[in-house]
Amino acid sequence: MTAVLPTLAVTLSATIALSDLYARRVPNKWLAAALLLAIAATVLPWIGGITPLAWPSLTGFAIGLTAMLPFYAIGWMGAGDVKLFATLGFLLGTRALLPIWVIACLMTGIHAFAILMFRLPRIAYAPGIAMMRQHLYALPLWQRALHARQGRAGQPHAAYLGMATIFVVLHPEWMHWGQP
Template sequence: MPISIWLDLLLTVLVVSAAVTDLAIRKIPNLFLLLAWCAVISLHLADTAPLPAIGTALGGALVGFALFLPLYVVRGMAAGDVKLMSTVGLFLGPAEAVQACIFTWCAGGIMALVMILFTRRWSDAYANLRSLLLPMVRIGPTVQAASLTRPSVGSMPYGLAIAVTTLWLLAQRYFPTISL
């Protein structure tokens, strides 16, 4: 069986496992991610051209990390979500990692709106979004402590959004007629 199929199978197992644990306990275990990194590097080392394959994989991991890190910095997601997207990028490579990040942001936004709708926390969500975005457009000193005192609208299992997006991208590889 080609290495690409093994990588896709492992990625499928990873994102489904991560989504299930994120839904159940709101954490993505580092052990899942470490095992995935070891598996990807090992599979690429068994490839006929290991260095370019490993370079592409690391580039994808860097893209996933770089595009999700700002959301962690502003407390928009947990570190496990950033590490999961970096690991997904390791499997997908840089170009597909960009796609995965953009589609995951969209899926996550839809999930957040649904959660806010069902919990009826519109005013808290608006205040949190305002305190998050307002310092970015203001010039001059701002008070960051005010944004820390707002009540959370609730934690979101972002691993689910990452999994749905990743599975959709993988499905497009094998069933090209699937599209938006």
């Protein structure tokens, strides 16, 4: 695989991670643009007589989509998370999906655990935690983020998928993790 598709995956992942952390949004336009750029990057050199790039993985797209759809169907995951995972499968192939999924799920689990811990009465009302929470909620950036989220709540799983993708692309040996 040439560097074009992993670079596209890292760029998409970074922008999606920021968007999901800030507004809990995974813009469809960004996903569609990444898919179209990946297709163009593989087709245009071939038309010009240059050696074509390796085709993006339709199998990776299908596996990414079908692996996450059940979680969307039962309400554990947003549609943007599913579409992002499918797009990452298209850009990076099937080998990247398992390590990305495992790393992202661990990060989401740690985030969920931290939220649960801070909601325990003993911890949530501890003087330092209560003061930290008041200062955080008063920050203009926090207020803008809450407004941008328009009431959307939940874990920023797409952000963690993006962070995991960046890690896996920077450490390609992880793409062979769990495989003979």
